[in-house]
Amino acid sequence: MDRAQIVDWLLDGDPSVAWQTERDLAGADESTWLATRRLVASQGWGRRLVEQQQPSGRWAGGLYSPKWTSTTYTLLLLRRLGLPPSDPAGIRGSKVLLDEADWVEGGVSFWSGRLLAERCVNGMVLSIASWFDTDDDRVDSIAELLVRSAMADGGWNCRDYLGDTHSSFHSTISVLEGLTEWRRRTRRDDADVAIGSAQAFLLAHRLFRSHRTGAVVSPHFLRFSFPPRWHYDVLRGLDHLQATGALKDERAADAIAVLGDRRRSDGRWPIGPRYSGEVYFRMEEGRQPGRWNTLRALRVLECWNGGQEH
Secondary structure (H helix, E strand, C coil): CCHHHHHHHHHCCCHHHHHHHHHHCCCCCHHHHHHHHHHHHCCHHHHHHHCCCCCCCCECCECCCCCCCCHHHHHHHHHHHCCCCCCHHHHHHHHHHHHHCEEECCEEECCCCCCCCCHHHHHHHHHHHHHCCCCCHHHHHHHHHHHHCCCCCCCCCCCHHHCCCCCCHHHHHHHHHHHHHHHHHHCCCCCHHHHHHHHHHHHHCCCCECCCCCCECCHHHHCCCCCCCCCCCHHHHHHHHHHCCCCCCHHHHHHHHHHHHCCCCCCCCECCCCCCCCCCCCCCCCCCECHHHHHHHHHHHHHHCCCCCC
């Protein structure tokens, strides 16, 4: 398939894929892709997830668990799908996360008795509350906690309360996504240094290698999953860098090569593995090309190559 055929195939998918394709690959004007994005609330995967919200404002009765049907993980997915920021279900769910959590260090905790607010979880909640029109000063408090709690190497680690001193790829990408959404929402520059340092952490590791030995940190980093849940992989890291204008760095070249290696002979990318756990439904099935991975990979490659696919 040539590029035009792949783009048409993406446009024929769920509204959540189509609006991002219009914005990032098809050159549509803002009014067009915003109109398609509004359909996420009333059609397809977005509607199916919204319909699962309970009268309490929660999903599956829980704040963070069960995985992957709880309030946190459902809202995280709805953010990725592009449920409009003004959607009442998203706003209400975001408020539930803020109102029903314990507050520690100025951040949320979903586990009683913790002395530290887990950085990765707060990154997720920050991305959710910043995407939706939550309008709550506590959102700024989470951002401020994450900025001041960056580790010496520039990233974050949810296990730092256990004494870990090296940042985690998993925690770092969740916090990066949260701070980036918060910066977009508030237009404040307080997090710019922290964002830049964390991106430098990823690039120093070539997005998947040990900074000491150059070995692949985990084979799972080379397998692309959507939704990624709390997990890091190379495509998630690359997609963040392209979205923030930080991709054009030669240290990303190894990861770009991995992206090319995973491409199918028809020009698309496979669906990829899934993380075990409860789901409301599967968005993509079988050993087929995956729209989510193809959309994300193609926009990364075109950013890397200056607007060209190859």
